[in-house]
Amino acid sequence: MKLKPIEDFPDVWSGLYPAGSARSNQFLIRLDEESLLVISAGTNLDLSSLNATLTGGKDPASVQPPKNMYLVAPNTLHHMGIRKWKEEFAAARGYGHSKFLKKFSKKGHNLEPLDHLLTVLPSHVRAFEAPGTRCGEILFIVEYESRYLWICADSFFHIPQSRMPTGAVGWYLKLSGAAPGLRISRLFKFLGIKHRSAYKEWILNLLDQFEPHTLIVCHGVPLQSKQGETTLKEKLVNLIMAQL
Numbered sequence: 001m002k003l004k005p006i007e008d009f010p011d012v013w014s015g016l017y018p019a020g021s022a023r024s025n026q027f028l029i030r031l032d033e034e035s036l037l038v039i040s041a042g043t044n045l046d047l048s049s050l051n052a053t054l055t056g057g058k059d060p061a062s063v064q065p066p067k068n069m070y071l072v073a074p075n076t077l078h079h080m081g082i083r084k085w086k087e088e089f090a091a092a093r094g095y096g097h098s099k100f101l102k103k104f105s106k107k108g109h110n111l112e113p114l115d116h117l118l119t120v121l122p123s124h125v126r127a128f129e130a131p132g133t134r135c136g137e138i139l140f141i142v143e144y145e146s147r148y149l150w151i152c153a154d155s156f157f158h159i160p161q162s163r164m165p166t167g168a169v170g171w172y173l174k175l176s177g178a179a180p181g182l183r184i185s186r187l188f189k190f191l192g193i194k195h196r197s198a199y200k201e202w203i204l205n206l207l208d209q210f211e212p213h214t215l216i217v218c219h220g221v222p223l224q225s226k227q228g229e230t231t232l233k234e235k236l237v238n239l240i241m242a243q244l
């Protein structure tokens, strides 16, 4: 479980884990000295690398695990590692979209509604339940020095051509319109979203309210606004207007 820091956003890391024949990112956010938020928890949890990451490599064996562990399934597909993390951290609490808790229960997870998590999040970490989806998408926005980091599960994909997997997975990503480049996959568009206008209005409003500096997604690599280029917000708005 190799965790990489997210540029410009201290205390946020991402790390890959195997998800079926593909791969997904998990995201870790240190909320304070005692609390860790894990979004799309991975199945490849490794305590020594987790401790090494949290301590910046300082004697990981001597470190106590975070006292408060909050695990979020950011939609009904990204729940795979929750069982494993709960086995390691018995006091960990799990959360999902409030309208999809029964669905999670059928998958064997006893999750709490997102509202319960909102009561413990610091003010610089925001979380939103997407309206009008079939998959219970949740989006996180982390604020640091007036910049916003967007953390999305399957709303967007960003797999550059240079990172395209070969073989069946690459073929599948192309066929489903999920890659290469910044994309809304056809699977998300047609199966993930139930009420397109409600979802579209919601996400466009968020883009106006919290203009993203950086986007990180479960499938792909980070994307940042760069000076002199089309802004990330414009790229996302153009994509949404063209696809939804």
Ligand SMILES: [Fe+2]
Pocket (backbone or CB within 6 Å): 024, 077, 078, 153, 154, 218, 219
């Ligand atoms: Fe996904």
